[in-house]
Structures are given as structure tokens and as C-alpha cells.
Amino acid sequence: AMLDRLEGLMGRLRHAGDAIAHDLRSPLTRLHARLEAALLDVEAGAAQPAEALTQALEDTDGVLSTFNAVLAISRLEAAGQIGNPTAFDVGRLAEGVAELYQPLCEDKGLDFSAELGRGLYIKGDERFVSQALANLLDNAVKYTAEGGAVMLRARRRSSGDVEISVTDTGPGVPEVDRARVVERFVRLENSRTKPGSGLGLSLVQAVAEAHAGRLYLDEGPGAMAGSGPGLRAALVFPAGG
Ligand SMILES: Nc1ncnc2c1ncn2[C@@H]1O[C@H](COP(=O)(O)OP(=O)(O)O)[C@@H](O)[C@H]1O
Ligand SMILES: [Mg+2]
Known part of the structure; x- marks a missing residue:
């Protein structure tokens, strides 16, 4: 064995x-x-x-x-796992990341809101999770046009798992493309005018899996004000620590 x-x-x-x-x-x-x-x-x-x-x-x-x-x-x-896992509060971590992104959203004319629970402990590498969350927020800010909204949420699911999600009101990712956008270097046609290397979501996915978690991509809140349907990206981690 x-x-x-x-x-x-x-x-x-x-x-x-x-x-x-x-x-x-x-x-x-x-x-x-x-x-x-x-x-x-x-x-x-x-x-x-x-x-x-x-x-x-x-x-x-x-x-x-x-x-x-x-x-x-x-x-x-x-x-396939994190070397020396330590326990940390995802809600606290998200609060720190939110402080960085709130002004970035305001600069771009995006409405930013955060709904962050506390005591959402998971075990792993805080820097990697922070980077993963930053990558999701980067995308939300980058792909959502002025006048849109970005929402950050951290909560405990009824299963006990810890979920952090970033929802935006931008163009979203069509269902047929959701599996491949997490692959390295994949960028959708209408995103090529924006800077990027197509590695952001690949890192998010790798971070999720190394924490025995998962990355889910879904439709956002739907079409509004001529844009949408938006993207909802959620990281789900098993509770621990
Ligand atoms: N919030 C989002 N809204 C719309 N499209 C997105 C969003 N996030 C990711 N995408 C699509 O997925 C692709 C891959 O994302 P990512 O791996 O972060 O690479 P990059 O941002 O460098 O292009 C993007 O090029 C874009 O086509
Ligand atoms: Mg990106």
C-alpha cells in the first residue's frame, strides 16, 4: 500500500x-x-x-x-492536501479581504456589500484561502461593468460546512463553459479584452481541493439593468479546527 x-x-x-x-x-x-x-x-x-x-x-x-x-x-x-494545516476563521479572513476590495469596487462604480459570519473555522492554509478569495473578487470586479454589484458572503451551511461566496451582476459564465473556465489558461471569448492569464480560477480550484473542499460556479442574481445574469462562485470547506 x-x-x-x-x-x-x-x-x-x-x-x-x-x-x-x-x-x-x-x-x-x-x-x-x-x-x-x-x-x-x-x-x-x-x-x-x-x-x-x-x-x-x-x-x-x-x-x-x-x-x-x-x-x-x-x-x-x-x-492534494495542505502541509501543516492550522485552524482559522474564514469569516475573519474574509473581513480582511473585504477591506481591500471595498475601495476597489467603489473606484469602479460597483456597489459592494458583505455579509460575514464569525467562528467559521476550517483547517488549512490561510494564505492560500485568502489568495483564492482575492482571485474570485478580482474576477467579479474585473468582469462586472460600472453600476453593477459585488456581494461577499461567509456563512455556515446547515450541513456544518463553511461557505464563502462571491456574487456579481456581470455577464456570468454560460453553463456550458463552467467546467472549462477552471482549467489553466482558459479565458472566454468576451473576456479577452480584459487583462488576465486564465490561471485565477485554476488556483481557486486547487486551493479548494487541497482543503477537501469544492468550488461551485452558478448563475448570479439574474439579468438586471441590461447586464447579467451574473456569476456566483462559492467555496465550500468541511468544518474543522
Ligand atoms: N465573475 C466573472 N464574470 C464573468 N466571467 C468570469 C468571471 N470569473 C471568471 N470568468 C471567466 O472565466 C475565465 C477564467 O477566469 P480566471 O481563471 O480567473 O482567469 P482570468 O481572470 O485571468 O481571465 C475568465 O477569463 C472569464 O472568461
Ligand atoms: Mg481571474
Whole structure:
């Protein structure tokens, strides 16, 4: 049994390595192409070396952040659990994250509201859960047009499980696309005008699973004021701690 488990772990690690190599090939190829084009421009006198280098540095930052995100996702997926789990209150954590996002929503003309319970203890890694929640709020803010609303909720379900949800009044994700938007690098057609790498929901999903939890994507509150139906993203964790 021990051997089986080791073999399973090795297999998952190998898979993680392959996935990282595969995921980084296209951003690195893009960076290479941009550097090549910049070099040609500089040689032709069409651009200053400093400009080309500044651009290349920015591109490198992009590749690095993609790398970090892919690595975090792969490690979580390979481990399938959190290393040294500690108990923490999801309601308290959400309150801290809400303080960061309230002003961001106001800046964008979105109505922000939060309904946060307390004593919602789960066991795991507080930073990962915080990052997952931030990724969901980032999406809500990014994809919901001015005049819309973003709602954050943390509560205990009647089953005892702990649920944090982010609901927005934006375009939502059509039911047929809900399974694939959590895959790495998947971005829906009408989102491509917004910045993003398509890794946010993959990390959220990996964080949920490493906590023996789940990510649910559903329709939001429905069509209103010419937009909608909105998205409701919920993280459900088993109670613990
Ligand atoms: N709140 C949302 N409203 C509408 N579409 C969303 C929302 N969240 C995610 N999506 C869709 O799912 C895709 C994947 O999301 P994500 O993994 O966070 O990547 P990114 O935000 O970098 O594009 C987005 O590109 C978008 O098409
Ligand atoms: Mg995102």
C-alpha cells in the first residue's frame, strides 16, 4: 500500500513537471518573439534600446508571475492536501479581504456589500484561502461593468460546512463553459479584452481541493439593468479546527 501511494505521488509529481513545462512554453515563446522584434527595431533605428529593454523586463515579469501561479497550482494538485494545516476563521479572513476590495469596487462604480459570519473555522492554509478569495473578487470586479454589484458572503451551511461566496451582476459564465473556465489558461471569448492569464480560477480550484473542499460556479442574481445574469462562485470547506 505504501508503495502504491509512493507510485501515485511520483506519477502526480511527474505530471506536475510536464504541466509546468507545457504551460510555460507559450509565454516564453511570446517573450522570445518580442525580444527578437525589439532587437530588429533597435537595429533599424526605429526604437531606443532602453524602451525595448523596459518592455522586455515587463514581459519577463509576466512570465515570472505565470510561472509562480502555475507552480503553486501544480504543487497544490500534486500534494492534494495542505502541509501543516492550522485552524482559522474564514469569516475573519474574509473581513480582511473585504477591506481591500471595498475601495476597489467603489473606484469602479460597483456597489459592494458583505455579509460575514464569525467562528467559521476550517483547517488549512490561510494564505492560500485568502489568495483564492482575492482571485474570485478580482474576477467579479474585473468582469462586472460600472453600476453593477459585488456581494461577499461567509456563512455556515446547515450541513456544518463553511461557505464563502462571491456574487456579481456581470455577464456570468454560460453553463456550458463552467467546467472549462477552471482549467489553466482558459479565458472566454468576451473576456479577452480584459487583462488576465486564465490561471485565477485554476488556483481557486486547487486551493479548494487541497482543503477537501469544492468550488461551485452558478448563475448570479439574474439579468438586471441590461447586464447579467451574473456569476456566483462559492467555496465550500468541511468544518474543522
Ligand atoms: N465573475 C466573472 N464574470 C464573468 N466571467 C468570469 C468571471 N470569473 C471568471 N470568468 C471567466 O472565466 C475565465 C477564467 O477566469 P480566471 O481563471 O480567473 O482567469 P482570468 O481572470 O485571468 O481571465 C475568465 O477569463 C472569464 O472568461
Ligand atoms: Mg481571474
